Amino acid sequence: MKNQKSRVYLNAFSCACAAGMSIEKIFETLLSGESAIGQQSGYIDNVSMPLGKIPSDVDFFETIHANVEILLSKVPWFDPRETMLLVGSSVGGMCRAEEKFFADGDLQNITVEEMSIRSIASEVQERFGFKSALSFSTACTSSSVAIDFAVDLIAHGLYKTVVVVGADELSRSAVNGFDRLGIASRENTRPFDIERNGINVAEGIAVLALSSVKTAECVEIMGCGVSSDAYNITHPHPEGEGARAAMREALAKAGLDGSQIDYINAHGTGTVANDEIESVAIETIFGKKPFVVSTKAVTGHTLGACGALEVAISAMSILHRTIPPCVNLKSPVNVSLSHPLKAVKAEVNYVLSNAFGFGGGNVSIVLGRTHAD
Amino acid sequence: MQINLEIVQYAHIEDAQKIANLNEKSIVTDMMLRRRLTRNARIALYLTDQIGSWDIPIVIGNAYGEVNETFEILRAIATGETVSPTAFQNSVHNTPASYLSIVGKNKGYITTVSDLYETARSVLRVGAVKSLTYEKLLLIVSDSIDFERVDELNRCGVNIMECGVAFLVRQTEKQATITLTQKSYPGYSPSVWPMLELFEHAMELGEEEKIIAIEI
Numbered sequence: 001m002k003n004q005k006s007r008v009y010l011n012a013f014s015c016a017c018a019a020g021m022s023i024e025k026i027f028e029t030l031l032s033g034e035s036a037i038g039q040q041s042g043y044i045d046n047v048s049m050p051l052g053k054i055p056s057d058v059d060f061f062e063t064i065h066a067n068v069e070i071l072l073s074k075v076p077w078f079d080p081r082e083t084m085l086l087v088g089s090s091v092g093g094m095c096r097a098e099e100k101f102f103a104d105g106d107l108q109n110i111t112v113e114e115m116s117i118r119s120i121a122s123e124v125q126e127r128f129g130f131k132s133a134l135s136f137s138t139a140c141t142s143s144s145v146a147i148d149f150a151v152d153l154i155a156h157g158l159y160k161t162v163v164v165v166g167a168d169e170l171s172r173s174a175v176n177g178f179d180r181l182g183i184a185s186r187e188n189t190r191p192f193d194i195e196r197n198g199i200n201v202a203e204g205i206a207v208l209a210l211s212s213v214k215t216a217e218c219v220e221i222m223g224c225g226v227s228s229d230a231y232n233i234t235h236p237h238p239e240g241e242g243a244r245a246a247m248r249e250a251l252a253k254a255g256l257d258g259s260q261i262d263y264i265n266a267h268g269t270g271t272v273a274n275d276e277i278e279s280v281a282i283e284t285i286f287g288k289k290p291f292v293v294s295t296k297a298v299t300g301h302t303l304g305a306c307g308a309l310e311v312a313i314s315a316m317s318i319l320h321r322t323i324p325p326c327v328n329l330k331s332p333v334n335v336s337l338s339h340p341l342k343a344v345k346a347e348v349n350y351v352l353s354n355a356f357g358f359g360g361g362n363v364s365i366v367l368g369r370t371h372a373d
Numbered sequence: 374m375q376i377n378l379e380i381v382q383y384a385h386i387e388d389a390q391k392i393a394n395l396n397e398k399s400i401v402t403d404m405m406l407r408r409r410l411t412r413n414a415r416i417a418l419y420l421t422d423q424i425g426s427w428d429i430p431i432v433i434g435n436a437y438g439e440v441n442e443t444f445e446i447l448r449a450i451a452t453g454e455t456v457s458p459t460a461f462q463n464s465v466h467n468t469p470a471s472y473l474s475i476v477g478k479n480k481g482y483i484t485t486v487s488d489l490y491e492t493a494r495s496v497l498r499v500g501a502v503k504s505l506t507y508e509k510l511l512l513i514v515s516d517s518i519d520f521e522r523v524d525e526l527n528r529c530g531v532n533i534m535e536c537g538v539a540f541l542v543r544q545t546e547k548q549a550t551i552t553l554t555q556k557s558y559p560g561y562s563p564s565v566w567p568m569l570e571l572f573e574h575a576m577e578l579g580e581e582e583k584i585i586a587i588e589i
Contacts, residue, residue: 135488135495180461232475
């Protein structure tokens, strides 16, 4: 069994975040260079701050269902009854618990079922009849580790089709928490800028269809790297050791070297620590060649959803041969890197997408263009 | 499809209330770090210490996350107090995984699954799939629900407030010697039941080979 390895393809995706209610709209917003972050109140008492809110009044869970429905319509040959559902989320149903708790301070109206991480998988599985479901919760790498696991399931021939859902809703707990840690910016975030001062917390949904079947418009998931910093709960390793390990592992599994990567969709949160360290780690492995962009300046930091969302954005870059610009970047923290200030038309063959998280978890994913046989 | 896992070592701990001694002082010598540990992290560190394998891939699961820290944050927001940064950084589900990495200087694959009552089964499934990549893995399920207002949420009669089970496993082609029967353990969180049953079988088998087939 250990020797059976199938190639893994990303056949379709459907997303929603502050930048749009579809991946096409999100990509269009990214290319326009306009941030989708807006001032929001109601998350911290008496404070209005820039956050990434999905532009819809529809219930968050209903929006997840809608995206799964769109996804399945794009891959009608996916049979949910034979498909594994993997969810990556850091807050799960927390917002439902918050709504009830902040209404009357009573916990008796809250059920563990509705507030759990599992709530997303349970409801999506029940609605669409997926064969099986499993949920990962590793903070900001949640949906990235789900993708890594999906790759294993398909590569080892355990499942032919897997659906990955990355989803996190804006919660008061998260906004207050990041604010108290001093890393929630009160301005629009400026990833990789020397004057960056934090993240814009955001919500997002990304639903991906992965399989062993190469289709007309797909990209290949060529390799995933997963590492741990073993350093600090909130601060990344100062030399970016864990980040480098994840990127190197992803490259090795993809059978590529750093010089072959055209575009790096960086984790690029806009915090002082992350961007400095990620820049150094990227420079060490890739030098100046690949374009390095953080799309979080436009979408905000969608927490556990960001890995899946940014893999979808990376796939769009390959399919549309266009790299989005670095928005809000004036003076780069590391002048050795290539940060495009305008969208770039290019033959994007290979992309590496990073997601790093609280507790020192790191995931890198390499995507590649598929060619006609 | 099934993958067979051989159980190499196992450990278990539980208490009706807060487990009194988890050997924190000997396991975590840095006092500042030790003071910040969550209950689930303490249980996971204890179980890892019992198994004695720190620097290997780990799959860890908890059903409810860090309930003390989660409700501390909710309470602070509701009463207009400032949220504790430590409570926030410790509130994510992968907090035990992070402390295992830091204390064990483990720079490899560590992941966290959280599937409510399916959590133990999910840990076994992820462990089985990852056993095709890694030689050995440590699988841990723990849940600590010992917090002030637990009675308001505890509607399924859990009276063992802290429980954790761990297995060191590796993939094998040998035939299964253990069959899980979906046995119930009243008083325990259903999230740990399959791990408790597996632990019981492991104890019964003693020196004999302990092999379980995991349905993926």
